[in-house]
Amino acid sequence: AQSVTQLGSHVSVSEGALVLLRCNYSSSVPPYLFWYVQYPNQGLQLLLKYTSAATLVKGINGFEAEFKKSETSFHLTKPSAHMSDAAEYFCAVSDQREAAGNKLTFGGGTRVLVKP
Amino acid sequence: DAGVTQSPTHLIKTRGQQVTLRCSPKSGHDTVSWYQQALGQGPQFIFQYYEEEERQRGNFPDRFSGHQFPNYSSELNVNALWLGDSALYLCASSKLTGASTEAFFGQGTRLTVV
Numbered sequence: 001a002q003s004v005t006q007l008g009s010h011v012s013v014s015e016g017a018l019v020l021l022r023c024n025y026s027s028s029v030p031p032y033l034f035w036y037v038q039y040p041n042q043g044l045q046l047l048l049k050y051t052s053a054a055t056l057v058k059g060i061n062g063f064e065a066e067f068k069k070s071e072t073s074f075h076l077t078k079p080s081a082h083m084s085d086a087a088e089y090f091c092a093v094s095d096q097r098e099a100a101g102n103k104l105t106f107g108g109g110t111r112v113l114v115k116p
Numbered sequence: 117d118a119g120v121t122q123s124p125t126h127l128i129k130t131r132g133q134q135v136t137l138r139c140s141p142k143s144g145h146d147t148v149s150w151y152q153q154a155l156g157q158g159p160q161f162i163f164q165y166y167e168e169e170e171r172q173r174g175n176f177p178d179r180f181s182g183h184q185f186p187n188y189s190s191e192l193n194v195n196a197l198w199l200g201d202s203a204l205y206l207c208a209s210s211k212l213t214g215a216s217t218e219a220f221f222g223q224g225t226r227l228t229v230v
Contacts, residue, residue: 004158036221043120043206043221044159090158103149103172104208104219106158 002027002093006107014115019078021110023065023091026072033074034092034104035065044090050074061085086114118143120209120222128228129197137192137225141209147171148190149219150182151206159206165190166212194227202229 007022025031032051036044048059055067061084065076074091088111092104121140129135141148147166151159161174165184184190188209194201204226208219 041226043223044208045221046218049218092158103161103164103174104151104159105161108158109156 002031002095002105004091004093004105004107006089006091006110008110009108010111010113012113012115013081015083016080019063019076019081019085019112021076021089021091021112023074023076023107024072025074025091025093027093027095029095032094033065033067034094035059035063035074035076036090036092036106038088038090038109040087047076047089081112081114083114083116086112088112120207120220122205122207122222122225124225125223126226126228128230131197131199131229133197134193134195135197135227137194137205137207137227138189139192139207139209139222140189141207142220145209145211145220146188147210147212148184148188149208149210150190150192151208152176152201153204153206153224155203162192197229199229202227 003026005024034049035047038044047063048057050057050067058064063078088109090109091107094104120142123138149164150162153159162176163173164171168184179195181193204224206224207222210219
């Protein structure tokens with residue numbers, strides 16, 4: 001079984017400050033890891049994914065995440081927050097053995113508030 | 117490319133009724149998965165369809181059923197609706213084979229059970 005824990009259901013950052021969203025996973029097999037963003041009343045948009053290539057993954061909108069196997073973590077960062085980053089962010093894991101990675105296990109989400 | 121489209125966007129049903137939600141996958145995708153996202157929570161996997169068959173299923177009761185058509189579109193049916201079924205229902209599509217493991221999500225259907 002797989003699980004994802006996102007530390008902090010809400011994060012408040014000032015515009016221009018570092019954004020750090022924490023994600024820890026549990027998986028008995030090599031995982032694929034994902035970060036998705038969800039804006040109000042919308043579906044999920046993929047920010048970035050780790051699929052066993054480079055451990056530092058760069059995504060859209062200036063976000064990046066680092067896979068650390070020893071810590072079972074996949075934290076998401078952005079050096080400088082923008083007002084448009086206000087949204088909910090979900091970390092997800094899937095089993096590499098399952099084709100297409102479409103069966104995703106999500107964390108509970110972290111809502112980001114950006115203060116001017 | 118229209119991406120993943122879901123219909124309707126919103127609907128309200130009465131407890132005990134039945135509902136059907138629809139999803140058209142992204143062009144070139146052959147696999148459709150359904151997720152339930154309750155308010156304030158992360159999405160929960162319901163089931164996945166490939167080649168018109170249910171390929172995987174999450175921890176949801178038999179009241180939740182689905183179908184995939186030859187054109188890869190899919191339906192989610194929920195019978196005997198409970199108040200607790202109120203949620204955003206998300207459809208995701210992908211290709212079963214290939215190196216890419218990215219799932220593309222639709223905008224969702226907001227179901228309210230009263």
